[in-house]
Amino acid sequence: MTHTEPAIRIENLTKRYGSGPTAVDALKGVDMQVDPGEVVGLIGPSGSGKSTLLKSLGAVIEPTSGRFTLAGEVIYDDGWKRRDLRALRRDRIGFVFQAPYLIPFLDATDNVALLPMLAGVKNAVARATALEMLTALDVQHRAQARVSELSGGEQQRVSIARALANKPPIILADEPTAPLDGERALAVMRILNRLAREFQTAIIVVTHDDKIIPTFKRIYNIRDGKTYEEAGEGRAV
Amino acid sequence: MINLARRDVANHLGRYLLTGFGLGLLIGVTLTMAGVYRGMVDDAKVLLRAGGADIWVVQQNTLGPFAEPSSLQDDVYRSIEGLPGVAETGNVAYLTMQVRRAGKDVRVMVAGYEPGRLGGPPFLVAGRPIAQAHYEAVADVKTGFKVGDRIGIRRNDYTVVGLTRRAVSSNGDPMVFIPIKDAQQAQFLKDNESIVNDRNRLAANPAVNRPGQPGLLKAVEAIQTSSHRVNTVLVRVQAGHDPRQVTDNIKRWKHLTAYTNADMEDILVAKLIATAAKQIGLFLVILAIVSAAIVAFIIYTMTLGKIKEIAVLKLIGTRDRTIATMIMQEALGLGFIGFFVGKFAATLWAPVFPKYVLLQTNDAVVAFGLTLLICALASVLAIRAALHIDPAEAIGG
Numbered sequence: 355m356t357h358t359e360p361a362i363r364i365e366n367l368t369k370r371y372g373s374g375p376t377a378v379d380a381l382k383g384v385d386m387q388v389d390p391g392e393v394v395g396l397i398g399p400s401g402s403g404k405s406t407l408l409k410s411l412g413a414v415i416e417p418t419s420g421r422f423t424l425a426g427e428v429i430y431d432d433g434w435k436r437r438d439l440r441a442l443r444r445d446r447i448g449f450v451f452q453a454p455y456l457i458p459f460l461d462a463t464d465n466v467a468l469l470p471m472l473a474g475v476k477n478a479v480a481r482a483t484a485l486e487m488l489t490a491l492d493v494q495h496r497a498q499a500r501v502s503e504l505s506g507g508e509q510q511r512v513s514i515a516r517a518l519a520n521k522p523p524i525i526l527a528d529e530p531t532a533p534l535d536g537e538r539a540l541a542v543m544r545i546l547n548r549l550a551r552e553f554q555t556a557i558i559v560v561t562h563d564d565k566i567i568p569t570f571k572r573i574y575n576i577r578d579g580k581t582y583e584e585a586g587e588g589r590a591v
Numbered sequence: 592m593i594n595l596a597r598r599d600v601a602n603h604l605g606r607y608l609l610t611g612f613g614l615g616l617l618i619g620v621t622l623t624m625a626g627v628y629r630g631m632v633d634d635a636k637v638l639l640r641a642g643g644a645d646i647w648v649v650q651q652n653t654l655g656p657f658a659e660p661s662s663l664q665d666d667v668y669r670s671i672e673g674l675p676g677v678a679e680t681g682n683v684a685y686l687t688m689q690v691r692r693a694g695k696d697v698r699v700m701v702a703g704y705e706p707g708r709l710g711g712p713p714f715l716v717a718g719r720p721i722a723q724a725h726y727e728a729v730a731d732v733k734t735g736f737k738v739g740d741r742i743g744i745r746r747n748d749y750t751v752v753g754l755t756r757r758a759v760s761s762n763g764d765p766m767v768f769i770p771i772k773d774a775q776q777a778q779f780l781k782d783n784e785s786i787v788n789d790r791n792r793l794a795a796n797p798a799v800n801r802p803g804q805p806g807l808l809k810a811v812e813a814i815q816t817s818s819h820r821v822n823t824v825l826v827r828v829q830a831g832h833d834p835r836q837v838t839d840n841i842k843r844w845k846h847l848t849a850y851t852n853a854d855m856e857d858i859l860v861a862k863l864i865a866t867a868a869k870q871i872g873l874f875l876v877i878l879a880i881v882s883a884a885i886v887a888f889i890i891y892t893m894t895l896g897k898i899k900e901i902a903v904l905k906l907i908g909t910r911d912r913t914i915a916t917m918i919m920q921e922a923l924g925l926g927f928i929g930f931f932v933g934k935f936a937a938t939l940w941a942p943v944f945p946k947y948v949l950l951q952t953n954d955a956v957v958a959f960g961l962t963l964l965i966c967a968l969a970s971v972l973a974i975r976a977a978l979h980i981d982p983a984e985a986i987g988g
Contacts, residue, residue: 405986408986409983409986412906412986414906414981414982414983414986415983440905440908440909440910441908442908443906443907443908443982444907444908444909445908449906449907449985449986451985451986455899455900455903455985457595457900457903457904458602458900459595459598459599459600459601459602459603459900460593460595460598464593464598467593468593468907468909469907469908471592471593472592472907472908472909472910472913473908477592477593500602516907528986
């Protein structure tokens, strides 16, 4: 990947559910581009297609048509260009959810180390990487704690560390601040911005949260299956 | 790579162990039922082993002495002993009855035999063999009697002089061995009122109480109250002779029916206890199917309880094989715990059963294999469900 290449580029992406007269076009030609180290917002009313777009970018559902490039690699061009989408998700896409969705039977370190381990990295190296990520998220002191022993904020930070574990070019964050109050929500955004710069990772944040929308420099507003790029306030966090 | 199954189990160890314990009790019941079946078959065979005979001679055209009544004169053995290949014989009479011990009824099978000949207890665990001609007994320990105790059989009391073990009837009733003469008497001895009534009836019968023939009535009375009959004659064959050949000779020349041990085993197992054994066998099969269904349900439910975690695992790129391995390992672990709890429980409660429960190592090995197989098969359902979980479930909306 060169610095001139966008982390993610989407061209005319469509998604149709069903067929015939009952078919629903959830995405009607979405265009989007996010550069490495950039944090962009994806906003829109319920039913506008945010989740469909997120699932398409996460290689969880297959778009109907269009083109999707990830760090210079064409992933989708009217059909998947990679056979092993699971490996694609594991190695090149990070996920942060509204709820942390950590694996409850693993401790904080292993929750993060699991991803490199799944990629074939040796246990010791994976755990060292995990500790590095937990340190970056300032939760290294809870490395051995079980999920149930972590606070909500700590869990969310561990989940962000997990998303970063394989140093993917893109992180998809689905309402990561929804359950948090204003200050904590801004703290999460502060972390995401810092990590994006530090690891040169593009982060797409799907949100409804008015508290964090002013922090984006760029926003994609999705309405009726189409994206509209808007300039954000880019308020410092 | 992290062992996900081990971590998952460790995370809710108590619940997992409790599930394994519950499953173990179910497996324990299944093992016990198999043990009841085996015990029933073994009970049927133990009498054959205990008798020390190669051939059982019974009344002609009967399946006696257990499956059908059989009655022989007690001097038949003399002519049998004259046949080639016969090493030893023994008269035996069996009667099933109820005796009292410490105020409670004990169902026993009384076996009358000639001390020193075939048909006696196979070995003693306490006391001595019967040495006197009358009123001594050797009892199976399961009767509860101890050496020195007295057993009331009909109108006589017998002193327990020895104890044996695993001497039971085909019904599982413990045995009491007494001298053959006493057994014959017990079989035919009537109470005083009956004897007086029978004498009066005979005396009133002009056919046996004819004037001028005073000896006839006495002779008939004597015949009626005599007890010179036995149920079977046991035969031991000389070394080098074929029991089948000796059996054929007895049948051909003595107008009796004779069975080898194998024939008698077939009568006892395939005829006498066949229906009961089939009943238990069928119940065992149903129990095994129910257990398998419950195992499948437990493992399936356990997996469905982790839908969100599995969706996240799939979303972050965990291979199907890793998820399947986790479910399979947890299922096998459950089967492993369940089997050993079940085996322990069955071993613990088997002696409490009133009838013999025979827990065989072979059955345990087969049950272990079946448990793991059922768990593996049950986990296939759960794995299928897990692999159908959409990773999109981890993403809201």
